[in-house]
Amino acid sequence: MDKRIIRLRDRLYEAAGIQTAIAVSFTLIFSLVIVLLSLVLYSQFSARSRGMNIDSTERFLNQTRTSLEDYLRSMRRFSDAMYYTSIKNSDLDESGLYSELNLMYEANKDDLISFAIFSDDGTLISAVPVSVRKEGADPSSQEWFQAAMEEVENLHFSVPHVQNLFEETAGQYHWVISLSRSIQLTRGGVPGMGVLLVDMNFSRIAQMLARANEDSSYQYIYLCDRDGSIIYHPRQRLIEEGLFREDALAAASRPDGTYENIGSGQGQITVVKTVSYTGWKLISVIPEAGWQLGMGRFRYLVILLISLTLIGVIGITQLVSRQISRPLLQLNESVRDLESGNLYPEIYIGGSREVRHLGQTVEASVRRIRALMQDLVVQQELKRQSELDALQSQINPHFLYNTLDSVVWMIEGGHDQEAVRMIGDLASLLRISISQGRTIIPVADEIRHARAYMEIQKIRYRNTFEVDFEVSPEVESMATVKLIIQPILENAIYYGVREMDGEGEIRVRAYLEGGDVWIDVEDNGIGIPEDQAKRLLTERSRELVHGNGVGLLNVHSRIRLRFGQDYGLVIESEPDEGTRVRIHLPAIPYRETLEAELSSGAGKEGADGEQG
């Protein structure tokens, strides 16, 4: 898997070029990072935000609950105060009570609608502020009365309802929550039971909750009792008309806490808090949809920022990648120029340090290439020249004429056998000279060539000299350049022993020594002066190229061209004593492929392969 990615990446690099590769890589990396970061941050923020929202909702709900509980508690206290301090110990028939009740009412009239004392059969005993009973109203049949009489030990809170007890101004009505309790009372000295009713102003609670619902447009708080009957809900009418669903029972039956999705199809968070003593439940609902809407703006902002940033990133990476790659591309152009054959291209030197260095190196390389190429050209020239020369010598006209003359002379003189031998030697000579166009031949062939040559020369020069060949067998299979011995022999004859009248001796020895092939051509002729000897191999002296063509220098060059600078000719001479010209070759066994291998002038190394 990794390899595939790496391969892909490499292919991308290769195919697209450096600038695009940088741009794409950077863009991808930046984009990935930005998007990842944004997603992570957004989801973190979203979750955090939601958490905070839920926290603050819970806190707010707590506050609301506290306010509600405070209100309810003060009402309970009021009822207690009324009962225990005023009613219990007084006789209701006495009128002093009335002013106490009045006082209490005036002090609390913001929270109360009224309070009243009833006997256990529902007769109104006393009420503040209005005690004019409404015709047709029957207190004993109302829920608060019955509840109080059923559970004498508890205070009872009713659900909100319209007060149906007293005379009102036309059309006026009050929504109340009745706080009722059973009481012991005394009338005219006679103890009995009754009901104390405190009608709390429901609008106080409604306002409290309405204010709590003001702030947010999608989350809301409602109040219900433990059976799920709704006491206050911002959409109460809608629920009744069936236009809105609220599963208050499901929420109210849970213990206090924060829940998801109770009783509704859509996502919502529900926070439940119990109001103490009454068992009412204060419930806050946060619908997900509204929450999503609230986050909507933020989400769009994030997307906007991401896209703007990405556009910026793309622009910047374009710029950066261009900056980086331009010098390289220019350098590349220069190199292409070079490739197309221009040996004098203008190499771009510029950009960063490394690219500069590259450019300079390329420039230097180009120069070296030029130099090498020129060397090569020169060398090829030399080779060509010497081949040409060798070629020339293969078919040296003078030698041919003379030899054929000799043959004719012999035939005319009736020396047929000698003529045949001479023709044979000539054929041998010519054959090897040509050697099918090869320049590398076995030493054996070269020796044969030399022998044939000497035979001819011996006859021509009528035993002016003696020749002796000493060839060790190992050498014969080695490789050599052709036509190297013959020129030396020629020199030996012409410059060495020609004048010596039969006392000249030429010896050719071929042997292996020190891993190399040596072929020595010794003569006991007049020798070469030292200064001349030196110059022989270094200058192109015209004096030594005598009609027959190939000079020592040529041989030396050719050997070195083929086998390297280590090899060639070594001339040792003592004036009047003799001369020894030594041919130094590497010991490379002859094979036919050597022709090609050595033609490039690779030398011993190339031919031998592994051996270095």
Next chain:
Amino acid sequence: MRGKRHGRLRRAGALLLAGGLALAGSGCGQGAPAARSEIRIGVCIYDEYDTFINRLMKRFSQDVTEWNEGGGTRVSITTGNAAASQTTQNEQVKSMIQEECDVICVNLVDRTDPSIIIDAAREADIPIIFFNRELVEEDLERWDRLYYVGADAFQSGMIQGLEVVDLYESEPRTDLNGDGILQYVMLEGEAGHQDSIVRTEYSVNTILNAGIPMEKLESSIANWNRAQAQTRMSHMLDLYEDRIELVLANNDDMALGAIDEYKAREIPRDKWPLILGIDGTDVGLEALQKGELSGTVYNDKEGQADAMLDLCIRLALGESLEDLPLKDNKYIRLEYEAVTRENVEDFLERAAE
């Protein structure tokens, strides 16, 4: 190369800018308010079941309808009933400000607590006309676009007192026990309410200053409410029975509540005390006509409603207030008038207009 890269950026930038401008432009266009072709007046009353306020508002509505039919700039009213809760009233004023009312008339629930309303109005630069329930002077002076339309409470108390004096002198049977002292009970409006206090005080003092000795049997608070007054009256009757020679009520509704109790107990008319109220509401005038109520003081609701509307329209249209009877540049006070059995017909006619 450089140019190309910049070119792309520039294009992107231009696109975004154009898009944003187009949006802002269209959005603004839609949200711009229509040209002001209408005057919006907000009215916040303290309790819709207060008879006087109720009738005042009826007159006000009539005035508005007449004005609209008369072809002036259209006026529309939004009402709010505070149900005796200052908090509710504050909310109502705030939402009227939000709905861009041009003027708001406020019948303050708690005269000591106008701060929120004044501050909100000043911030929004919307003038407020307080009416019928008067603020303290210092509060009214907090801003120069606060006004008050109403009457002088002390005047009503005085007139009520004068009526008692007249009746006392003209109808000797008033002094039921013949002791030369007027035993009375007082039905007061609200605890700590300025009008209540002033009416009570001036009424009694006027009578005392006329040389009639008085004995206060009881004084209770009935919150301007008829039913509560009835209850109080019941209690007082329990305590004092027929010793009561005079029932003074701060307003007609409470006086009528007292009357209700006397009727409920079927006490014969000739045993009734003098019962007087203040306001001159239609029900009060009817009771006066029937002889159940002994006298009342006419609170010129027509004048107040007319003045309020006039002031509202001028403020909304930015017209001059010069020819208005503005005292201290803030107060428009209308006069109370005595209503007795003699002239009650006139007032009945006036109210029927």
Next chain:
Amino acid sequence: MENRDNIYLIPLAVILILLAVWSATEFFELTQSDHRPVIAVLVEDSESGRWTQLRLGLEQAQQDYNLRIRFVQTGRYESVEDQLVQAGAAAKEGADGIFLIPVGSEGTQEGLSDLAFSRMVVLGETDAVKDTSEGNRIAVACPDNRAMGADLVRMALREEGKTPRTAGILSGNQDQAGLRDRLEGARDFLEAQGVSVIWDRPRSGSLADELNGLEEPDMILALEDEALLAAADWKQAAGAGTGLYGIGCSNTLAWLLDRGIIGGVIVPDEFGMGYRSAAMIADRLEIRSVPLQDITLSYTEVTPANMYEESIERLLFPEIE
């Protein structure tokens, strides 16, 4: 040469630019969504307490759907043309939707057809507009008036106990198709029950005087709120013993029921009328292609016996003071 490789970037950049513009648009739109659609409401005598339920319904919708409800200040209309002119003016002032209860049904359809082209229109209480080509712009929110008329009679007969022999009908604004339907429904039922209708009177300025001059029937049926209240006033003043029943929704009904002045009342769901109409308009303003639909409202029988029941309490005493 280098740029050739970068061709791929151009579509990418275009996509990103589009994305940026789109999200900017959405963002600004949400910021600007403080534009609330305006619904103008035209009913006769707008300040009357008769409209309390309607107002509550509209206010609730205002909150839920982020609208602005403008109750146009009105008194009595001379004719339905005046009302339509006002509706046109309201539309010109920028109302996106119009809710009106036409004071007459003739000519309403034509008068509104222009308006309905550009605005959402809902008519209340009357089915003045039935099958129209503008059916998708004008909708009607009303109860089944004929059934309501019949049920009124049924309730009245039940409450009266003994079968009354004579009845008088106050038929209200007979220009309205809805009231004509109620009258038909009531009459049909009365006939079926063998009760004779000795008079029926449409609305007028001085109902009390008229009633004083008429023969007193065993029961009076009032088909609309105004007539019911006027009859109640008359009954109180005259001290009459006639049974009084009607259709209405004023907030003084409770007191009248309590006192026994009215024997029973049928209360149409005007809260629902307001809420559902406004809600539908709000929805359609979002998605303009879906047509407005007619809304059928329910109604409740209220008698002194059940008036303090929980759900009915909320109907009769709508405002928590």
